[in-house]
Amino acid sequence: RIAYVNGVYVPLRDASVHVEDRGFQFADSVYEVCEVRDGALVDETRHMGRLKRSLSELSIRMPMAENALKVVLRETLRRNRVVNGMVYFQVSRGAAKRDFLFPSPDTPPTLVVIARSLDRAKGDAGAASGIAVITLPDNRWERVDIKSTGLLPNVLAKQKARQQGAKEVWFFDEQGYVTEGGSSNAWIVTAENTLLTRPAESGILRGITRTTLMDLARRDNMVVTERAFTVAEAKAAKEAFVTSATNVVMPVVKIDDTVIGDGTPGALARKLRAHFHSVAEHSV
Numbered sequence: 676r677i678a679y680v681n682g683v684y685v686p687l688r689d690a691s692v693h694v695e696d697r698g699f700q701f702a703d704s705v706y707e708v709c710e711v712r713d714g715a716l717v718d719e720t721r722h723m724g725r726l727k728r729s730l731s732e733l734s735i736r737m738p739m740a741e742n743a744l745k746v747v748l749r750e751t752l753r754r755n756r757v758v759n760g761m762v763y764f765q766v767s768r769g770a771a772k773r774d775f776l777f778p779s780p781d782t783p784p785t786l787v788v789i790a791r792s793l794d795r796a797k798g799d800a801g802a803a804s805g806i807a808v809i810t811l812p813d814n815r816w817e818r819v820d821i822k823s824t825g826l827l828p829n830v831l832a833k834q835k836a837r838q839q840g841a842k843e844v845w846f847f848d849e850q851g852y853v854t855e856g857g858s859s860n861a862w863i864v865t866a867e868n869t870l871l872t873r874p875a876e877s878g879i880l881r882g883i884t885r886t887t888l889m890d891l892a893r894r895d896n897m898v899v900t901e902r903a904f905t906v907a908e909a910k911a912a913k914e915a916f917v918t919s920a921t922n923v924v925m926p927v928v929k930i931d932d933t934v935i936g937d938g939t940p941g942a943l944a945r946k947l948r949a950h951f952h953s954v955a956e957h958s959v
């Protein structure tokens with residue numbers, strides 16, 4: 676496998692960044708994950724838009740022009756022969772003598788791009804059975820709207836989920852409302868077949884899959900309401916699912932010890948998963 680690091684393509688085993696990279700020392704860094712399907716980047720425009728927003732919120736500059744970055748993503752995919760899988764790209768504030776304060780503005784940002792093939796059949800098989808989630812208090816910082824690599828609370832929570840036989844965690848806020856998953860957005864379906872997901876104004880990352888799924892659901896005349904729901908509401912829901920670039924729509928069949936519906940993936944979740952790529956942007 677090949678990685679792109681600051682202007683060069685290198686074998687992954689030799690790919691490294693400086694020990695004083697601010698991404699390494701301070702998690703002073705942001706990232707994106709884009710699904711690759713049949714050789715096309717899914718929702719690339721929206722992922723680029725969010726990258727630029729994350730960088731701008733942190734006053735980190737784009738490591739190169741957007742069009743040049745798009746070329747690097749494609750070249751990394753090509754060199755790794757990825758046709759179905761994902762591309763990960765990360766930008767840090769760069770390497771500089773360790774200091775909390777920003778380094779001089781001429782410090783070049785660090786750009787790393789990695790690509791990986793993923794077995795679509797495996798993802799579909801997982802979606803056919805659905806996943807279990809556990810719930811935990813949200814102990815993350817207030818700026819989860821920025822897709823930063825400061826993911827330690829997510830790491831610890833997802834590890835706890837794994838220990839309890841679950842695939843994902845759903846964080847909840849101080850009022851008991853679900854915020855989002857450890858690496859996904861959370862959705863439920865009410866008895867009236869309304870899709871509920873938390874507004875992106877607070878407590879969550881504005882997922883690209885979430886945005887595109889709202890387009891799809893509304894196109895198909897489903898009712899989508901952006902409103903927060905509690906853990907209790909989720910446990911009583913008709914259906915539950917999560918969205919993310921690599922998992923697309925993944926049905927949730929169990930929340931803590933509560934089985935959702937009849938314990939199999941819900942009809943709407945299955946339908947949305949089946950139709951997602953008919954509405955998402957695919958760029959070659």
Ligand code: PLP
Binds near residue numbers: 857879882920
């Ligand atoms: N929320 C969090 C915390 C995430 O880490 C992710 C993706 O990794 C998402 C939501 C889903 O975002 P997207 O659909 O853009 O992958």
